Amino acid sequence: MSDETEAPDESLLRLGAAHGILPDYWGHDGTLHQVSAATLVDVLAAMGVDASSPERIELAIAHVEDMPWRRTLPPVIVLRQGRHAHVPVHVKHGDPVQAWLELDPESGGGRREVTQADVVIDPRTVDGRLIGRATFTLPTDLPLGWHELHASGPSADARCAVVVTPERLELPEPLREGRAWGFMTQLYSVRSRASWGIGDLADLAEIAWLSARTCGADFLLVNPLHAAEPVDPMTPSPYLPTSRRFVNPLYIRVEDVRETAYLSAADRALVEWSAEPAIALDTDTGPIDRDTAWNAKRAALEVVHAAPRSAARQAELDEYRELEGQGLEDFGLWCALAERYAGRDWPAAARDASSELVARARVELRDRIDFYTWLQWVADQQLGAAHRSALEGGMTIGIMHDLAVGVHPEGADVWALADVLARGATVGAPPDMYNQRGQNWSQPPWLPDELARAAYKPYRDMLRSVLRHAGALRVDHIIGLFRLWWIPAGAEPSQGAYVRYDHEALIGILALEAHRAGAVVIGEDLGVFEPWVRDYLTERGILGTSILWFEKDHDGKPLAPELYRRLALATVTTHDLPPTAGYLADEHVLLRDRLGLLDEPVEVVRQAARAEREAMLVVLRERGLVGADPSEREVVEALHRLIVQTPAVLLGVSLADAVGERRTQNQPGTDREYPNWKVPLADGAGQLVLVEDLFHHARLRSLVAALDVSLRPQQPDQA
Template sequence: MTLARLAARHGVATEYSPSAGVTVVVPETAVVAVLGALGVDATTPEAVAAALDAAERAERERLLPPTLVVRAGEGPARPPAGLPPGTRLRVTTEEGETLTGEAGSDWGRLPLGVHTVEAQAPDGRSATAALVVSPARVPGPDRRTYGLLVQLYSLLSTRSWGMGDLGDLRELAAWAGRTHGAGFVQVNPLHAGVPGAPSDPSPYRPSSRRFPDPVHLRIEAIPEYAYVREGGGAGSGPREELDRILADAAELREQVLAKGVLIDRDAVWELKRRALELVVGGVELGPGRRADYHAFLAERGRALEDHATYQALAERHGPHWRSWPEKLRAPRSAEAVVRSDAELAARVDFHCRLAWLTDRQLAEAAEAAREAGMAVGIVHDLAVGVHPEGSDAWAQQDALAAGMSVGAPPDAFNARGQDWGLPPWRPDALAASGYAPYRGLLREILRHAGALRIDHVMGLFRLWWVPEGQEPTEGTYVRYDAEAMLAVLALEAHRAGALVIGEDLGTVEPGVREELASRGVFGTSVLWFERDWAGGGRPVPADAWRAECLATATTHDLPSTAARLSGEHVVLRHRLGLLDGDLERERAADAADTAEWLGLFERLGLLPEGPGTPGAPGVPGSPGAEEAEIKAVHRFLLATPARMVGVWLPDTVGDRRPQNLPGTWDQYPNWRLPIAGPDGQPLTLERIAASPRAHALLRELHARTAPPGARLV
């Protein structure tokens, strides 16, 4: 019982409920290991007793918690209850203004922001805490809208260098907004990947979530590129080298688009790195560009310096910082080494320049979306965590739990649980810092975002921690201060004018969706999962869907709609040995599931094409039938009250392959497939934009979401 009390004080679960009426006891070894990662010794009964006594004594003696939260608009702000009478309080706002008072008095209406509150008790005790004053809700969309969902690397144009880039994103946003009235484009995380080859192609296990990856740069769009092409002061050597790089890039693009070669991020980066050495290293910035760059450095501060330093050190010592010389394993000691090494200092500046260039192209994509009339704009994606050997893990060692990994407990879909290999935030470290690392992360990723999608948004409430070297079943939940996490999120989203979409699929503890909705955070609803399991498993009627959500037919982790309708996703899983049951039985169950949805669409009049002659829209199995059924799926989504409807871009052209197949590693080319047509042949952005099939589907979505009087193409 003493261990349970100690664990509860630190937000560590000793049991959990995977489903109603079921309770699972957490192994004691997991509880002890997790407490150890939080700096609490629980290895012996004596240590547990001492730690509990210390925690209870600290609770009794403290004046203020590390971080306080106030929601603006809910009346005057008040100091926390329980302060001794006569305690003097002083609040210093972000702007440097001060407010004073005593315990029990109103602070008045504080401005939004993260302020500092100081308390001085009559008995001589004092305390300082962060005070987060947040809006009650995050911003919402002005009107109902639809948009496109795409994994950017998969969207190649005739100008790409073997994978989609920020130039392609700019073109996609301009086309979708101007031609089809789309209100947003949602992309995969563009976070910086771990350097070195072979790299992990997954965008959900990055090196840094704070800074984007320069592999997404459109090299030709960098202003200094033109000076190298023209030989501006660099001589003919750089120009000839750049010509060779361009020829190699064209060949790489041709291999992916015409020869069936998988997207090779490492090959793309090697070409872009060579080009960037010429463009960045060989051309001086003009006065205006240099001023802009210096302003960027000042704004990004130490966070950017740390990231660029990690990149430079990784070039010399490899990306795994735990194996670096000891003096380089901590950012501040490494900083001194870099200052004394001219070559390293030059590489730090190089990587700072790359971050600046990428930031500016992200800004251009966002501007293109706004100019195209998009109601929301670019929706960026925030991964759950970072690679344990990457930039953020190196720079933020105090904020991350060493020896722990985020994952998921066993459930109906995965009896062994999951280990995602991502170190979690330490909730105590976040609170002690006034949530500074979390605030900085949100501020960075929201810089050019019209909205932010948060992967596994339930992690704002609790995360499943798995001790290093243990199976996922040997983990436990650790709780976070959701009130503070949501307050910081609402504050940063408000400042950026951005919406927030939470990916809340799968197991969600009671009350979480309701709390997120109360703060204005949209959920995610995927058609095939929307069944009334408590009422027999029937499809949820359109009018019973929640309004505050992004409604979609599929995601990057699920089969495309064409594969779902045809049953090809079942065959694929069987071929890869991922089916638990008999193939024919699984196919029959899947077909029944699909038929039930299609029957509902017909009864609702959403599949008006009806039966016809072979090759006509209504003949099952024909191309026309598939297109009609995909339209019906999206007509149903539009019949729900969902304020945002997302269209998986590969669905517009009948792509049958998933971008990621959970449960596979090298058995399937996850994160390396270009968008393709039904025959598997890759399609460029230009061909997608010219596709009659895509045009017909998007025209319907535009017609049903456009404001009155809007022009339809």
Template sequence: MTDEQSNGNAAAAVAKEASADGETQSSQRTESAARLARPLIRLAKASGLATSFIDQLGTYTEISDEALIAVLKALNVDASTPQAVTQSIENLEASERAQLLPPTIVGVVGKQTRVELNCASDADVNVSITLEDGSAFTDFTVLPSFNSDRPVLTLGDDLPMGYHTLTATVVTPDDAAATPTAAVPGIRTGTATIINAPERIPVPEAVQERHRWGWMAQMYSVRSHESWGIGDYGDLQRMLADAARKTGADFMLINPIHAGAPIPPLEPSPYLPESRRFLNVTYIRPQDIPEYATLSAETRAKVDALHDSVAYRNEESTPMDINAAWEAKRPALRLIFDAGRSAEREQQFEAFKAAAGPDLDSFATWCLCFEVWGAPWGENRWFFEKTIDDPAVRELVAAHYDLFEFNRWLQWIAAEQVTAAQQTATESGMALGLMQDMAVGVHGLGADAWANPERFATGGVTVGCPPDFYNQQGQDWGQPPFNPRYLEATGYRVYREMVHSMYEHAGAVRIDHMLGLFRLWWIPQGLGARNGAYVMYNHEAMLGVLAIEATRAGGMVVGEDLGTVPDYVRQILAERGVLGTDVEWFSRENDSPNAGDPYKGPEEYRKQALASVTTHDLPPTAGYLTFEHVKLREQLHLLSEPVEEFAASALAERTAMMNRLVESGYISQSVADDVPAHIQEIVEAMHAMLTDTPSLLLQAALVDGVGETRSQNQPGTSSEYSNWRVPLADEDGHVVLSNEVFDLPRVQSLAAVMRGERQ
């Protein structure tokens, strides 16, 4: 019997309890008392699942029993039969009774933190708190609670910002009877991580002065003659400097630069990385490595020849061949690695490895297995058959230690080059500099999932989103979700390290699918994206991590909060100092989903937001105005309705936007009546509207600056379209290089608009 059949039969058995549900889903907005009383629903809620939700269209939806059972299984909670549900409830209650204190405690800097201990009020309690720097914190009290028979630990309001460790030991005769398996009868010990964070992420002083603006660029798409067929960290450094000095930009948002596969075939999507903890090494520029300058003439000639073998592609406007670029660059990097380093540089490398810790070794081991044993899919079963502690894996590392070390070295070089880019940005006058983009998750067969499977949910569940008016079938992103129980039990260490590593070389971080900090749509294998369930996460803990790391870096956090996002989520984000995302093409009055409905005026945008005209999932504005998305979706057979209907809705949407621009005085009616003849004027008018919003940060897409019309990404496709491989080109299809892009008159004109210098 397959898992799908098993879950289906189990769902049928448990569903017999649902017959008492009275109201229909179409008429109600909350779950009925009868549904809430069902054991399966009680177990699901106690396990952190939402058993109903309101979708983007305002429709009340209840999660199916089938989905609940499958998602509970992924959390190692058995709900396969009514008897199993009862037993799981009992197990959960027993676990809660045995827990002395929660494993993660979130506090607020400058405020007292209270923690109720799960023991008798007259118990002998011993508490110690070790601060992040290793010193002891002694400003706390343990007193009986006025509202219960349990003692309350109160931490003083002078607890510093950071990640601290709380240890509590309780001695009581009652506990000996309750916990006969304790190592020492009558003694219970609990340990917790305290995440003590600022209540609100402070707005940097430069952003407090006035709103700041920046560019959005797909970094890989912008190349120079020194590139290897795709844009690299050298191009990024040049673009940041030029964007600051030539256009006055204060930041640049780029595509995610998380780590990918070590050898081809490479995954083109930057939103499906192999690891979010480490960097994409395919973007390294070999010529910028210090050791390149000291190579022997013979070795340098070999490196240069490898560059020349792909450099001609930098002038091509056709989709980039990312595999060919890496097949030339990787051996060049190996030549530089093999040439050795000075004693000082070797010491720096050793320091990097020590700071990165065991996760770097795990990642390098996965890379080694990938290269020697092959990609971990198809007939190569090592991903499933061997763990990182397998003797065969240890033997492989010993036999190929030079390759293991090479992969660690690549991470060091990538980190150096991204750090140099951020340093150049700030030295050139940018208020924030580099804005990194954090993907939602990782590849299910990637390094993170293999080396540390305990961090992720089991049972083949993946992350996505339920149906909305952007995708009527819902979306399955194919990524395994973090296990919220693991995060909680470990004080969110893996999330802390990931966020910290991003702020090491960034002034701001954009969080893709910000709702994922509150809840994620888990999709059980075989059920389809429509039939998933929301699993709740401790958003206070993860927002606390973001607040600590952003505050330490003097940076900002931007949350992508488009789509099905409850109002309370946006309110909490705003209270915590996290900026939301406002996109002109989506910003209709009353958040209407209907194409053709009126658009908001600029005064209605949020102050606590990053405002832009478009996103990377839409065609550039010039293409959107000329209906490139209609043509492309028809060509790729992506429409679920007649093309005439989709074209009519696109025209209604454009007409509504022109009406807004005319009404607000950004264009004349004659311009609105002849869009194809006034593309640049309309694009600049839409950006001019941004400058009249109260939003703290404003963003212009580089593709809009040069007049590009081609989409970088067409959602719902993989091999059907050249996603994430389209090089930057102007309105005539000519490639635009990184060293010339900010000198183009059209880019300069849009920059003047963003600076508020429009005529």
């Protein structure tokens, strides 16, 4: 099967389907593309399934078909509240079995009996044994939560998780009839004079409170704050973290750690000396230097960590460690190992979290584990303070966090969760109009079957940590909870295949954890989507995203704002495009041409961009939002006033747009060719905009004023 164009035969297609691999897909150009046999074999291999010969394929098919009968209970059952559900229980044919539920303590606890249904299924011979199937019916009045189903009998002693999820994630009261708006920012790029070279959690609290109190904003969307490497070089992309569950301590404000105030004079001097090279970067117009900032902060935080804590503070730390459990301890150990092996290859045994070497390291590196778990507690406290500051300032939602698609292939999550993440494939996207060669995000995907076997607990634990101090959560590339584009190791992005996930389980658990946190969920739903997916998300109460430049009607013209969805976050731009001022100046075309990312002649692409811009200007003129010859500022404000005319329940305004920034934060399809995720916030003249000056900036004030006029209810004579 070495021919990369050879079509798969029926048995290979059958095996692929059993593991959720789609044999074909529709491209952005409307063409149906067939997945080759070689790709199917490689994707199956990444799942741990050997399909290297016809004999192996038949063996694998038999194995996957017998697997449910080998289990007394399914590994997990996820259902919507109030829905009917049958559960298969497999025992030796003829043996009796009983079942009951232990209810989630957070939902009140208790025990519920489960009755057997009158369903007859023929027994099946598996591994030389005749296995029978009994069917039990779960009660329809189960409360939301994580319950546990037990089965007991002569040949049965098993349990499995039963997750009852909301039928629909309801909007908070202020959004059921009204709407809300807020700023969107890449936090690291917005510095203050007290930052250590990078925007931090104290800056987040300041921006949130000021945007609420002075501008009337209801939320502040920030980039993913997930953990990065604990040693340099630190990966700049917030969308390629080492862990999605934990926070990058780079964002900690050292001076806001309580123990810093009680340091001795000598220790305080050490902190101040550490700060000097980093604080000097606050007014540097060059690319953001995460490594200098982190090295300075780590040195200072080590001094603060060594200082004594009060009994109450120590108790809070102990409670936090107990709450986060083994996952936090494993993360701390990975960080300590990353320090130990910094700058060199890890021994093979160190990459195996279950090895004897790692067990010894857990003892030998106890002090460093304590340091890194303490950092997470400090970051968690400062995140909580930022969210409280947002709400105290008057926001109805508060901090809106962002959840990345995946993690770094050599990061903490891959190390600790090796059983549920694929090693022989990465995720990305097939070719599209903006990335004509496709994309490889270098992130290993969840293994669907193994994630279910783990009862989705790694996914749940991640969501709980991210949602703890959030009024809303934006899920990047939410289609990844339905399907992901798997690229076998060493293959081109175009040589991949889509793998389906149990979206009912993943979306349901997301809705459950958001419900418990009281948070709104927004799914970034750009790209190629089947229409039913958006309908399904709407049904479950998950908002979508509407980017002005991407919303088109059937003729390819800008979609009338009245036709936008209500359940959406509507914005003019996104972090993968230049700010609007740059987009209007064709920066997205010029940059891709300069970096060699265009497959078409630059003049063709430029002409298409010019036509897109002119079509939008026609809409603005027709609606009286601009005159005949508008300035750049007037066009930017008019575009934002246009999205106000949509019914979208949430409206987002980029801080970069608000100050007139022209440079993009990220150019997809590049790694080192462009300073992705390193651009400090500046205005159209290239002048840095610090937090202290942000809400006095004339252009920001003008844009907020334009929004204020547009958001006011129309008077009868204005209708």
